[in-house]
Amino acid sequence: MTETREPIVILERADIYQGDRPVLNDVHFEIKNGEFVYLIGRTGSGKSSLMKTLYGDLWLHTGSAKVVGYELHNIKRADIPFLRRKIGIVFQDFQLLSDRSVEDNLSFVLRATGWEQQSKISKRIAEVLMQVGLGTSQKKMPHQLSGGEQQRVVIARAMLNEPRILIADEPTGNLDPEVGDQIMQVFKTINNAGTAILMATHNYEFLKKFPARTLKCENGNVTEG
Numbered sequence: 001m002t003e004t005r006e007p008i009v010i011l012e013r014a015d016i017y018q019g020d021r022p023v024l025n026d027v028h029f030e031i032k033n034g035e036f037v038y039l040i041g042r043t044g045s046g047k048s049s050l051m052k053t054l055y056g057d058l059w060l061h062t063g064s065a066k067v068v069g070y071e072l073h074n075i076k077r078a079d080i081p082f083l084r085r086k087i088g089i090v091f092q093d094f095q096l097l098s099d100r101s102v103e104d105n106l107s108f109v110l111r112a113t114g115w116e117q118q119s120k121i122s123k124r125i126a127e128v129l130m131q132v133g134l135g136t137s138q139k140k141m142p143h144q145l146s147g148g149e150q151q152r153v154v155i156a157r158a159m160l161n162e163p164r165i166l167i168a169d170e171p172t173g174n175l176d177p178e179v180g181d182q183i184m185q186v187f188k189t190i191n192n193a194g195t196a197i198l199m200a201t202h203n204y205e206f207l208k209k210f211p212a213r214t215l216k217c218e219n220g221n222v223t224e225g
């Protein structure tokens with residue numbers, strides 16, 4: 001069992017910047033394989049900046065970070081797409097391609113990441129849609145789905161390449177509370193099956209209903225909450 005608790009995110013003395021402006025200083029924490037971690041903090045406290053740094057959208061300024069085996073302090077631009085394949089990213093706004101079906105949104109990502117065989121593509125799409133409770137929606141267009149269903153497709157898309165961690169920035173921010181709870185259940189199910197999750201949220205009800213480790217961004221620091 002030791003392997004399952006190996007850290008997949010390690011930050012040491014990391015400084016997070018937006019351009020030349022420091023946002024978070026001296027950040028150090030680990031996330032272990034299979035862990036569920038909330039990221040909380042007021043608007044502008046640096047949650048999104050921290051997440052963007054983890055998936056290579058912001059350069060790490062100083063310090064070191066290792067994410068799913070990639071050293072962000074040494075990473076080459078050409079390696080960033082490979083880093084992102086091992087991370088599933090889920091945003092608040094759904095960002096599905098509106099001109100194509102659920103199935104085509106998902107196969108687009110698989111083909112772009114090197115999948116070629118149609119039978120394998122179809123099988124994987126069916127698996128991830130089952131995982132998020134949308135087994136019968138392959139042929140639907142995004143506009144035919146509710147907000148909660150669209151977010152499920154986005155989560156399915158993030159799971160396509162079996163990431164070791166899902167990074168979710170306010171994934172329920174645009175949803176009604178009841179639908180948000182259902183999406184939270186989807187994340188819990190995915191986490192129970194072994195994928196680590198780092199989720200930024202303003203929804204403190206989740207912390208009570210679904211307790212988990214919490215990191216807090218405050219006054220330029222990240223602390224255990």
Ligand SMILES: Nc1ncnc2c1ncn2[C@@H]1O[C@H](COP(=O)(O)OP(=O)(O)OP(=O)(O)O)[C@@H](O)[C@H]1O
Binds near residue numbers: 043044046047050
């Ligand atoms: N693209 C950007 N360019 C310059 N500064 C930015 C940019 N995005 C964010 N910032 C600034 O960086 C700081 C941290 O913002 P960030 O978005 O990381 O906070 P947050 O905790 O995610 O906020 P929210 O909860 O509103 O999403 C803020 O002062 C913000 O104004």
